[in-house]
Amino acid sequence: MTTNRPVFLELWRIHLPVGGVVSILHRVSGVLMVLSVPVFAWLLAQALASPAGFAASAAFLSSPLVRLALLVLAWALLHHLLAGVRYLLIDLGLGVDRPTARRSAWTALTAALVVTLFVAGGMLL
Numbered sequence: 001m002t003t004n005r006p007v008f009l010e011l012w013r014i015h016l017p018v019g020g021v022v023s024i025l026h027r028v029s030g031v032l033m034v035l036s037v038p039v040f041a042w043l044l045a046q047a048l049a050s051p052a053g054f055a056a057s058a059a060f061l062s063s064p065l066v067r068l069a070l071l072v073l074a075w076a077l078l079h080h081l082l083a084g085v086r087y088l089l090i091d092l093g094l095g096v097d098r099p100t101a102r103r104s105a106w107t108a109l110t111a112a113l114v115v116t117l118f119v120a121g122g123m124l125l
C-alpha cells in the first residue's frame with residue numbers, strides 16, 4: 001500500500017512521552033515484584049524454621065547489596081501503586097485529556113522517586 005503520509009524517522013528527535021515512560025516502568029516494576037515473591041517466601045520460610053534460620057534471613061537482609069535491592073523494590077511498589085491507581089482512574093474516564101494525563105504521569109513518576117528517597121533516608125538511620 002502506498003500513502004503520501006510524511007515519514008519522520010529522525011530517531012534522536014523522537015521522544016517517548018512521559019506517559020509512555022510511566023507505562024514501561026509500570027510493567028518493569030510489576031515484573032520485578034513478581035520475581036521477588038519467591039525470594040521473600042524462601043526468606044520467610046527460613047526465618048520461621050528455627051532461631052538460626054531467623055538469624056540467617058536477618059543477616060542476608062542486612063547486607064548492603066540486598067538493602068539496595070530492597071530500595072529498588074520499594075521504588076517498584078511505589079511506582080506500580082501510583083501508576084496503577086492512575087490507570088484505574090483513567091479507566092473510569094478521569095483525567096483522560098492530554099494535559100491532565102501528562103500532569104498525572106509526571107506526578108506518579110516524581111512522587112514515587114521522592115518517597116523512595118525518604119525510604120532510603122529511613123534505611124540509613
Ligand code: HEM
Nearest residue numbers: 026027029030031033034037077080081082084085087088
Ligand atoms: C499496590 C497496588 C497495586 C495496584 C494499584 C496495581 C495496579 C495494576 C494495574 C491497574 C495493572 C494493569 C495495567 C494495565 O492496564 O496495563 C497492573 C498490572 C500488573 N501488576 Fe499490579 N498493581 C498493584 C500491585 C501489584 C503487585 C504487588 C504486583 C506483583 C507482586 C503486581 C504485578 C503486576 C503485573 C506483573 C502487572 C502486568 C504488567 C504489564 O503487563 O504491564 N501488581 N497492576
